[in-house]
Amino acid sequence: MTDQPETPETPETSQPKKRAPLTGIVSTAREWLPPKSQMAALAIAALTISNIATWVLLTRNDPPEVMTVGVREMTQSYMASIALSDITPEEAGVQMDLFMSVTQDTLQRAGRNKNVLLLARECVLAGQADDVTREVGEAVRTAMSRAGGARPTANAAPASTGVQGG
Incomplete structure (x- = not known):
């Protein structure tokens, strides 16, 4: 220790x-x-x-190109063609719903272009804008035929006049 x-x-x-x-x-x-x-x-x-x-x-960046679509005119024309067709009111409602959803989808796809501003024709009070109602109407009719919707006898889109001026 x-x-x-x-x-x-x-x-x-x-x-x-x-x-x-x-x-x-x-x-x-x-x-x-x-x-x-x-x-x-x-x-x-x-x-x-x-x-x-x-x-x-x-x-x-260039300013966007302003284009117009006669949405009201297209819808009224389609509603008139449905009214003149030989379908039941239930079928007419289904067809109108299909037309509205196809039209909205077509307009959204057309508006995705970065340099295009798509307006309803009634929104342009003055100035000039290209009217693409005919092209949109053709795209809607094509999409409606692919979706299997029965097409009424009249055209869904009226003939457009080209460039609209104010």
Whole structure:
């Protein structure tokens, strides 16, 4: 036995400190990264370039081409053709619902073009706009025939006059 008092060894003093596993990776990455001032300058340059590019794109875009469709005229013509056909009121309701959904879908697909603004003909009070009622009417008739809808005898779309002026 010894004359000195024994001090119990604590686990902290007996084992070396463990470093977090990512500490070595982080310290290595810090050696390779540029200083914070260079990172800030890079971020400012990237934001400036993106803002200038956005501004150029916004100012270079052409204004949309305005086109009109005689939706009211198409609908009235189709309703008249249904009224003159030999179908029951229930069938007429189904046909009208089909016509309206096909017309809405056709107009939405036509309006997806980024450079086209599609308006109802009645919305244009002054100025000139191309009238695409005939083309839309043909697309609606084609879609109706594919959907299996019975077509009344009259045309669903009236003849358009081409360019409408105010």
